[in-house]
Amino acid sequence: MAWDFETDPEFERQLVWMREFIDREIVPLEPILGEIPVEEWTVVKRSLQDQVKAQGLWGAFLDPKLGGPGFGQLKLALMSEIIGRCMISMTIFGVQAPDSGNMELLAHGANDAQKERWLWPNLRGEISSAFALTEPFHAGADPTVIGTTASRDGDEWVINGHKWFITNASVADFILVFAETNPEGRPHKHASVFVVPAGTPGMNIVRDIGTMSHPDTTYGRLGNHAEIRFVDCRVPADHLIGNPGDGFVLAQQRLGGGRIHHSMRWLGQAQRSLDIMCERAVSRTSHGKLLAQHQMIQDYVAQSHMEIQSARLLTFQTAWKMDKLGASAVRAELGMIKAFVSKVVLAVLDRTIQVCGALGYSTDLPVEGWYRGTRFGPIGDGPDELHKSVLARTILKRYTPVEGWPTEHIPSRRPAAEAKWAELRAAAGIT
Numbered sequence: 415m416a417w418d419f420e421t422d423p424e425f426e427r428q429l430v431w432m433r434e435f436i437d438r439e440i441v442p443l444e445p446i447l448g449e450i451p452v453e454e455w456t457v458v459k460r461s462l463q464d465q466v467k468a469q470g471l472w473g474a475f476l477d478p479k480l481g482g483p484g485f486g487q488l489k490l491a492l493m494s495e496i497i498g499r500c501m502i503s504m505t506i507f508g509v510q511a512p513d514s515g516n517m518e519l520l521a522h523g524a525n526d527a528q529k530e531r532w533l534w535p536n537l538r539g540e541i542s543s544a545f546a547l548t549e550p551f552h553a554g555a556d557p558t559v560i561g562t563t564a565s566r567d568g569d570e571w572v573i574n575g576h577k578w579f580i581t582n583a584s585v586a587d588f589i590l591v592f593a594e595t596n597p598e599g600r601p602h603k604h605a606s607v608f609v610v611p612a613g614t615p616g617m618n619i620v621r622d623i624g625t626m627s628h629p630d631t632t633y634g635r636l637g638n639h640a641e642i643r644f645v646d647c648r649v650p651a652d653h654l655i656g657n658p659g660d661g662f663v664l665a666q667q668r669l670g671g672g673r674i675h676h677s678m679r680w681l682g683q684a685q686r687s688l689d690i691m692c693e694r695a696v697s698r699t700s701h702g703k704l705l706a707q708h709q710m711i712q713d714y715v716a717q718s719h720m721e722i723q724s725a726r727l728l729t730f731q732t733a734w735k736m737d738k739l740g741a742s743a744v745r746a747e748l749g750m751i752k753a754f755v756s757k758v759v760l761a762v763l764d765r766t767i768q769v770c771g772a773l774g775y776s777t778d779l780p781v782e783g784w785y786r787g788t789r790f791g792p793i794g795d796g797p798d799e800l801h802k803s804v805l806a807r808t809i810l811k812r813y814t815p816v817e818g819w820p821t822e823h824i825p826s827r828r829p830a831a832e833a834k835w836a837e838l839r840a841a842a843g844i845t
C-alpha cells in the first residue's frame with residue numbers, strides 16, 4: 415500500500431486553529447485552574463465548547479455511521495497530540511475519557527431509544543458518564559473473571575457487586591456497569607453492560623480514592639476514581655445494552671481508537687515537557703558551561719526527541735492502518751503503541767525533572783504533576799505486560815517449530831551453500 419506523510423491543507427488549517435485556540439484560551443489558565451469556581455467554569459466551558467463546535471471539531475471521535483463527523487484515526491491522532499499539550503482541552507473538544515469510549519460503546523450497542531436517552535445528550539455534552547468494570551478482588555487485567563452479577567427479576571435486573579477505580583463515577587449522570595449475567599458463557603459471553611443512572615437506590619458510591627495524581631482528593635471532583643458497592647441495585651429491563659452476554663464485545667468497542675488518542679495525547683505532553691527541558695538546558699550554567707553543553711544533558715535531549723519521534727511514527731502508522739483495514743486488523747498494534755508510548759512519555763517527563771533539578775521536582779513547574787497524572791498509563795486500560803504478551807503471541811504465531819538445528823545453523827547450511835555456489839559457477843561458465 416502506498417502511503418505518504420502529508421496532511422491535507424484544509425485539515426492542516428483546522429489543526430493550526432486548534433493549537434492557537436488551546437494556547438491562547440486554555441493554557442494561560444493552568445496556574446489557577448484548581449481555584450476557578452465550578453459554576454463559573456461551567457459557563458465559560460460552554461462558551462469555549464461553542465467555539466469548537468463552530469469549527470466542526472467537536473466530538474470528532476465517532477464515525478459518521480455512528481453520528482460523528484468521521485475524521486478517521488489518523489486525523490484524530492493529529493488532533494489528540496495537540497489536545498495533549500493541555501489535558502483539560504479534552505473537555506473543550508468533547509473527547510474526554512471515559513465519555514468518548516462510553517459513547518462508542520453506546521453507538522455500537524444501544525437501540526434507538528437508548529441512544530436518544532443517553533448517547534446523544536452525552537455527545538452534546540449535556541450529561542456525563544462513567545464505565546465500571548474493574549473490581550478490588552478480581553484482577554482488572556482479566557475481565558473474563560468478575561464478581562459483580564446481574565440477575566433478571568420480572569421487568570428488572572438486580573445488580574450486586576463491588577467496583578473500584580471508576581473514573582468520574584461520583585459526578586457522572588449514568589454509569590455503564592459490566593456485570594455477569596451468563597456464567598455458562600465464560601470466558602467471553604458471560605457478562606452484560608447496564609446503564610445505571612446516578613442516584614439509583616442500591617448503587618452506593620463509597621468514596622473517591624486518593625491516588626498518586628490526587629493524594630488528598632475531595633469527593634465529587636471531575637477526574638476522581640470511585641469505589642462503588644451495588645447492593646440489590648435494580649434497573650429496568652430496557653437499561654441492558656445489547657443482549658445478555660454481549661458485554662465483553664461491547665467493552666472492546668470502547669478501546670480501539672482510544673489507545674491511539676491516549677498515546678497521541680501523551681506524546682503532546684511529552685513534547686511540551688521536552689520544550690521545558692530544552693529551555694532550561696540553554697538557560698542555566700553549571701561548571702562554567704550551559705547545561706546544554708554537557709554531553710549527558712545532550713544525551714537526554716537527543717534520546718527524548720528520538721523516542722518521541724519514533725513513538726509518533728509508530729502511532730501514526732497504526733492509525734493509518736486502522737483507517738484502511740479496520741480495528742481488528744490492528745488489535746496487537748493498538749496494544750503495542752499503548753505499551754510503548756506510555757513508557758516514552760514517562761521517560762521524557764522523568765528526564766525533564768532531572769534536567770530542571772530541584773525546580774523540576776517542585777510544584778513551581780507542571781512536570782511533576784504531569785508525571786504523577788500520567789503514571790497510570792502502563793497500568794490503566796489493561797497493563798502493558800498484557801499488551802506486550804498479546805503482541806508477542808501475534809508475532810510468534812508466524813513461526814513454526816523446527817526439529818534439530820535452527821534454520822540459520824551455519825554448519826547445517828553448508829551443503830546447500832556449496833551446491834548453490836556450484837550452480838552459480840556453472841551458470842557463469844566457470845569450469
Ligand SMILES: Cc1cc2nc3c(=O)[nH]c(=O)nc-3n(C[C@H](O)[C@H](O)[C@H](O)COP(=O)(O)OP(=O)(O)OC[C@H]3O[C@@H](n4cnc5c(N)ncnc54)[C@H](O)[C@@H]3O)c2cc1C
Pocket residue numbers: 512544545546547548549552553554555556578579580581582639790792793794795796797798799800803
Ligand atoms: C487512573 C486510573 C483510572 C481508571 N479508570 C477506570 C475506569 O474508569 N473504569 C474501570 O473499570 N477501570 C478503571 N481503571 C482500572 C484499570 O483498568 C485497571 O487498573 C487495569 O485494568 C489493571 O487492573 P488491576 O488494577 O486490577 O491490576 P491487576 O489485574 O491486579 O494487575 C496488576 C499487575 O499484575 C501484572 N499482570 C496482570 N496480568 C498480567 C498478565 N496477563 N501478564 C503479565 N503481567 C500481568 C501487571 O504488572 C499488572 O500491572 C483505572 C485505573 C487507573 C489507574
